[in-house]
Structures are given as C-alpha cells and as structure tokens.
Amino acid sequence: MPSKFLLSTAEKIRDMRIRGASKIARAAAEAMMEEASLAKADSPEEFAGIMRYAAGCLLQTRPTAVSLPNAIEYIMAPLEKAFSQGSGVEELRAIVRGRAKEFVENSVQATKKIGVLGAELLGVKSVVMTHCHSTAVVSIFAEARKQGKFISAFVKETRPRYQGHITARQLSELGVKVNLIVDSAALYYMDRVDAVLVGADAIAMDGSVANKIGTRLTALAAAKMGKPVHVAAETYKIALKAKTGSSIPIEMRSPLEVVPEEFVRENRGIEILNPSFDVTEPEMISDIVTEAGVLSPPFSASIMEAVSRLGY
Ligand code: RUB
Numbered sequence: 001m002p003s004k005f006l007l008s009t010a011e012k013i014r015d016m017r018i019r020g021a022s023k024i025a026r027a028a029a030e031a032m033m034e035e036a037s038l039a040k041a042d043s044p045e046e047f048a049g050i051m052r053y054a055a056g057c058l059l060q061t062r063p064t065a066v067s068l069p070n071a072i073e074y075i076m077a078p079l080e081k082a083f084s085q086g087s088g089v090e091e092l093r094a095i096v097r098g099r100a101k102e103f104v105e106n107s108v109q110a111t112k113k114i115g116v117l118g119a120e121l122l123g124v125k126s127v128v129m130t131h132c133h134s135t136a137v138v139s140i141f142a143e144a145r146k147q148g149k150f151i152s153a154f155v156k157e158t159r160p161r162y163q164g165h166i167t168a169r170q171l172s173e174l175g176v177k178v179n180l181i182v183d184s185a186a187l188y189y190m191d192r193v194d195a196v197l198v199g200a201d202a203i204a205m206d207g208s209v210a211n212k213i214g215t216r217l218t219a220l221a222a223a224k225m226g227k228p229v230h231v232a233a234e235t236y237k238i239a240l241k242a243k244t245g246s247s248i249p250i251e252m253r254s255p256l257e258v259v260p261e262e263f264v265r266e267n268r269g270i271e272i273l274n275p276s277f278d279v280t281e282p283e284m285i286s287d288i289v290t291e292a293g294v295l296s297p298p299f300s301a302s303i304m305e306a307v308s309r310l311g312y
Helices: 004-014 021-038 044-059 067-084 089-119 135-146 163-173 183-190 215-224 261-266 299-310
Strands: 127-130 152-156 177-181 195-198 209-212 229-232 277-280 287-290 293-295
Touching (some): 004 044, 021 067, 021 089, 021 135, 044 067, 044 089, 067 089, 089 135, 089 229, 089 293, 127 183, 135 163, 135 195, 152 183, 163 177, 183 215, 195 215, 215 229, 215 277, 287 299
Parallel strands (some): 127 152
C-alpha cells in the first residue's frame, strides 16, 4: 500500500495545489524520500517494487513538466543500478533518500543562481512583462531588487487559473511596481516594456520552450514590438528525449477551469478546450537563463554543450 503522504502529494500535484514545474519536481522528490523512509520491505525486490509503484503514481499526475520525470529518474536510476548489483534494502533506502535530498537542494541552489544570472540581464530601471507564475522568474526579480534596481512589471493575470495573481503579490512584496493586466492586453502594453521574462515546464533540445498557455502569444507580441524574451529555467527542465517542441506532451485540463458547470450543462453542443501549455519556437526566444549559465542561440548547440558539461 502506498503511503498517505505519497497519495496526497500526487493528488495535490494533479489538482494544482502544488504547481509550477520546480515545485512539482521538489514535491515529488520529497514524496519519494518519505516513501523510502516508510517502506517496510523484507527484500530488495520488495523495496524496489514499492519505489517503482511510487514513481508510477507521481508520473501519472501532470504530463508537460519534464522536471517531474527528470526528478524521478534522478532518484530511480541509481536505485535500479544498485538493485541490479545486489544491494540490500537499507543500502537502497539510503540511495533513494540521499538522491531525493540532493535533488531538492540542487534545485533550490539552481533557482538562486538563476536569480543572480538573470538579474544581470535587467537594466537599472527595467520594465518587464511576465506570464503565469514561475519561481525562477521571481528569483530574478528578487535579486534585481536586492541589487537596488527599480523594476516595474506588467503581470498577465493568466487565465484560466490566474497564477498571475501569485506573481503580482510576490513581486509587490519585493517592492516591484506591479501593473496587473488581462492576458489580451499584452500587445497593448508591449511598447512600454523592455523585456518579457517567463519560466518553463520543458525545454526541447532545439530550444523550444513549453510553458503556460499564452506564452507563445506573448512571445509573438514581443517579436512584433522587437522586445527580447528571456526564459528562466533550471537545467532539469531540459527534455533530453524531445528533439523538438512537437514531442512535448501538452496537458489538456477540465472545461470547468474555463466556465462554470451550469454553462456546460446548458450548452451541450459547445466543446470547451483548455490546453494548459503551449510551445514557443526557439526563434522567438532571446536566451535561456539556467544555473549553468545563460544559454544563447543557436540553442541546439548551447543546450547540447550545457548537457554534456553537466554530464546528463
Ligand atoms: C506553471 C508554469 C510556470 C513553469 C515554471 O504552470 O507554466 O511558468 O512551471 O515555473 P502551472 P517554475 O501553474 O500549470 O503548473 O519556475 O516555478 O518551475
């Protein structure tokens, strides 16, 4: 039987009480750590079975954020290796616990480093447009403010879940002057903006970026007005198996996030589509700020270089 903690973490990720690619990955790693601690196994086979089941539960929650399978792989690959080499239960338990802890610590450090590297891209008085809510993006604002920069922001509300409200509150707490706008006002205000700054759920090997639905439209608006688009993302957002953006799965969510149940009942003939993410082409992205450095176009080369340097 999987633990209550594992099941409740999986549930929270699925219904977005835990959301955002890095928080999802860290929560999954913490659930794996807890599962390893609680696992009552008489044999290595039994322990590995418990961990494989836990990994499977977590992997089924949300499909687009590659941070989730990458976190699971970071933990499970050494476990499988040690298992095949005949390690005992306590050794396997220590491996899972150690790797999960390491993943979370690395992720926290990576977000801080992205803050420092990303803040260098912002001028002393920058006006930045954001979409959705990204911890990596907020980290850049936090560092820029720490450096005494006077940043202001046009924060898109981000229908249908309004993650922009979280961004607006957090940036305001940092002392950023915040203008909260409806999503469709992006182009209207783009001429007042110096740069667009967004996070990522997955980055394909060609530099295509999957992020909250509407990111691509924002990037198009930025391209129209000649404004740069900076992406902030930890390297575990790189989808090593996705050569291009078209192989990143896009999560479709409930119509009830878009309209009330009454509307659905009264309008049976209307199909309500709610894709949660879209993919922005590399040509519309100026750079990708990672903890391993700021990656520049051509991304197929810079991503490959970062990946081989990191030993992925
Ligand atoms: C969140 C979203 C964020 C990325 C990056 O979507 O698209 O921009 O996940 O966030 P959702 P972070 O709210 O559907 O999870 O930088 O925190 O990983």
